Amino acid sequence: MTQEELDALMSGDIDDMDMLEDELPEEDLESFSVEKEEESQVQDTKVCENTPPLPTDENKMVHQLDDVTKESEEKATQIFDIIDSISNELMEKEENANRVIEVLVSNVALFETLSTKFPDVQVFATQLEKNKQALQDANEGLETLQASGESIMSVMDIMQYQDIHRQKIERVINVMRALSKYMNTLFEGKIEDAKRVSSAKHIPGDSSSELASNDDIEALLEQFGQ
Incomplete structure (x- = not known):
């Protein structure tokens, strides 16, 4: 594209973009197409980001929180069982x-x-030293077992916080459920949905040429007047 064509485009003298594209080099056309495609993808992404998620099981907040508390409690129970088994084995080894x-x-x-x-008799002195060394090793092993038992108890105390977190999540769930019930009560009507008059599909002023009948309009007005 020459400078004259660019100036004409900026001033609005060139109206036919097809003629301009014919004059553009092939490389410029490809670059222009790529830029337009990227811009379209960005716009589509923005639309998707602003679109509310569908009410599937994966997107239901209370449903997800219920799954979290259930799975967390199951895993915590398994951990407690393993810790309890280790603690019992340590106590048995301490007795041994x-x-x-x-x-x-x-x-x-x-x-x-x-x-x-x-x-x-040298053998008595030798056995004495061996038994003293064995006694020292046994005492060290016993101290290690006792320290491990104390560590297990500390782990069990720390795991108690998991139950506290579960209670906090359940409190949030209860608040959300209370708000949901409140909103449902707030928008509750006197007429059951099965007995409610169906909404008119077309009302004057709609873009469609098909309009609602007078009966539909009268029924709609009566509904608002109740």
Whole structure:
């Protein structure tokens, strides 16, 4: 496009856009088409964004919140069951560790006595050291089990907040349901929908040439007068 053609276009001297497009190079035409297509897509996107979602199960707010609370409670129950099982196993292992420690304590006392009476017997001294080391390891293992049990209890305490969150969501659901019932009551009519006069399809002033009949108009006026 020459500068003269551009000036003429800006001043409005060129009215026939088809003639102008014929004069444009092929590359300019392709670029122009791409820009128009992108602009159309942006407009379509804006329309979709401003369009309210359909009332499907995926978009119903209370329905979604009910699913969240139900699934959350189910998962929390499963977690509590697993934690409880781990806690019971830890308590059982603690009891086993205490029994092992009792045996090791008696062994240490025995080998100390034997080592004192028979200092020349090296095996007594060796077994004494081994039992002392085993007793130390058993005590450390018991402390680890006890610490793990305390951690499990802390996890169970933290999981209690999940129930609090569920109660908060249920409170929101109850408020939303109360508002829904209030709005339904506010727009409630005295006439049942089955007995209500059907609305006129065409009223004078509509763009369609088909107009409502006089009977339809009179029925509509009577309805508003009630």
